Amino acid sequence: MPLFRSAAGYSVTGVIAATLALASCSGPAAQKSAGVKPTAIAASDAPTDGTARRLRLVTAEQYRNTLAYVFGPNITIPSAFAPVTRTDGLLGVGTSLAGVTASQMEIYQKTAATAAAQVVNESNRHFLVPCTPKDTAAPDDACARIFLSAVGRLVYRRPLAEERLVEYIAEANESATKLKDFYAGLGAALEGMLLSPRVLMVSERGEPDPDHPGHERLDGYSLASRLSFFLWNAGPDDLLLKAAASGELHTQKGLSKTLDRMLASPRLEAGMRAFFDDMFMFDDFNNLAKDGQIYPVFTGVAVQDAREQTLRTVIDHLLTKDRDYRDLFTTRSTFISPSLATIYRLPTTPGWSPYEFPADSPRMGLLTQISFLAGHAHPGRSSPTLRGKALREVLLCQTVPRPPANVDFSAVENPASTIKTQRERVALHLKNPVCAGCHKITDPMGLALENFDGAGQFRTEEKGSKIDASGSLDGKEFQDVTGLAAALHDHPQVPSCLVKRVFAYGTGSPASADEKSTLDYLNKNFAAGGYRLRNLLRTVVMSSAFSTVSSPTPEPAKSASVVHGSSGASPVKTDIKTDAQ
Template structure:
């Protein structure tokens, strides 16, 4: 059994929020139309029960049990009798329900439909569908489907799911999945050296995210091959991103733009959202870029370095200027570091032609400050050649010599294709997959592949699995 607790401070915060929301709900009367009836008095039992049942259905995302109905009805009656106001009874019920674990958490009873003490399995499936495909609670149609037993078979779930994907909420939910999977928060929180990258601003970071979001949305909602996300020779750019990429500004905002053959850009790995978020404020980080590809795109865990290990690479000097790749040789020379860094660094080396902001560079510029006569400090820049050869260890025939080849290798890799399925599984179920989930991942991947990697079909395949019907 999986359980979840709540620290006292968080419980106190939820209590305060519930009190405020309940007060605001009826501050000016029933302006939000929460009452399904018009009470005749503070003691109107019929209207009281209708309100408790209707609000309870929405708050708990299922009908109230008989015990729950009596409990909240008694709470309502006590407050309404004390104040002489029907709305005060409603307010206290709202405040109480908004603090209930049945409102705050997704409750998985694992009860069979129609069983005593739990016959809410259909409503749990409705909630699972809504929060997965809409990122919000079920609407009236889903509640009706649960009440009518329409969600007890894979075919029934598929029919509802396909209609749900036609709603605007589905686009928002899919965008949220992409934001979590591709770590858009890292992009938006990136900081760059203002002297080296004056063009990098929070606004530009948001534009980077928008570019990636629009590419993925285009593939999802136009039923494209989703693996094209790694090889696309086009993107959606505005003037600022076009300038960063060294291309002419498009005539409009975030128009579809084809990359010229000499642009060195294709797919997600050519997007500044990936390149800038997996780099430091000044320098690139082949390790960070390699870790991202290993963990987010191949679903392979890279352990943290052992305690006490020095992860710093030697700094270049004017007497011995070394490119980033040469300095990182220390990783493979140290046996403690080598086993992991051989999995990450050779991937990141293939992306070294992109600087820390995502701009293409033919050479790596290293700046030094040199003391001159009379204590004056002079600046010196040395341009070093970039060696972009590398490999993705563990993938067959994975050696490459230019960045675009990495995207092609990933797009054709079963490991990457399966990883997309696993990432969606983690998002849907709120946990990592285990050995017990292998059949779900296998069948979902088979359907994804048979659909020629249509992302909407991946969503449908996952909600059709017995595990989605049965719950966590």
């Protein structure tokens, strides 16, 4: 009996549809080099104490991607999991701290039930269940074992312990007996699997590192998971689990070979889209709306397309064309959809199409895309402050202080009608020394984007007054947005911010002061490699800091101290919205 069968008329693209699909993943095409040459090491990759072993919540997208790999894309997972709190600039780091509420558990259960029901329904069972029971109305131990062991290994991201597998088979059998239906029984066991804390949480395990006595490294399967969630935003595939089992991932040669495969895979695109969606805080787009009277062109479709435009630009630039990360801030190449064409005032063509802004266009780089301009503005007007703050926090990894509480706002209250422009308005902030401290940090570069209104439309005037788009960024002065783009391109913190975020995203831990030498090493290699993303990913994964881990803090002795009305948990430091104007 073949392990997995295909059915005429179905596209078997998932991998429990397993080994079938794996044939293509492991074939010569997938094995070809990712075209990434390790760069000359510009600083030493000294052994470190590594990052903390994490217990990370799987995101809805990761869950969806994993099940799409295991069962194919036709299994639809409609649920959205509860959002986690952005921590040190990333939701990905927040997953290492987020708890699970009762309502989230309900969502997990509904999601698991929906997925399992689809896998075993009459349409799908014949090619997703790799065996046929002797009697469809009764339990079948052997067939249940084949299915559950194969699926269990993929969703648990390591082979199921025999004891647990036996329990699942017993549950499938018992359920089949009660329901008088083998497939319903199998579905019930699968539903349980998909609700397991070992499936919905990624628990990293450590082991002594024989190459660095006294240090601990991730065990093979944990390293496979860290790699896969980092690069593909999904659980490990069959080959990665095999590499984990064989010990290959713990050799430089084996890890490098696996990395080549992963960087060459089309699944890298999903992984990097997820990363940049996180880094650019595009979760804000889930709630972005503009005033329909002021910006009638800014429709709900435009909101989603603005996010998509930037992600397409980034993927095309960094992965397809393998270009310098810094050039993203000066590139004129992008993609346009009909809803965006209206805002950019371009001819409309159906669907998405590549587009090159002319050399004399004010549109240049990511800052002039609607995602940045509209995403960091008010519903009814632009905001130099919000844009400047986003530039500093998102692209330079800086922290803009929260505004003070007891501010005298009289200077910025709706002033005389002679005040027309945002430049004049924000200049009033500078009259108050308490305001000026922060607004000097955010406004000068935000003002360079004033030729774009709150929806991202180009303009030369505001309320009849000509807009002055001059500004400065950390000592560099410019007359308009093209100058800002060039200044940002050359800002040393642009690449180092990406490095910091990539490292934190990959390991689930914010880079701490202890990681300075690691970050130095990564930064130098990123520069030496021409600021190419694939090179950066390779350097991060091959660094000792990526696979070296420190043990979690042991549980302290129980304390009797309880504060009423509090969980007693340590406060969690997270990013919260500030009060920028």
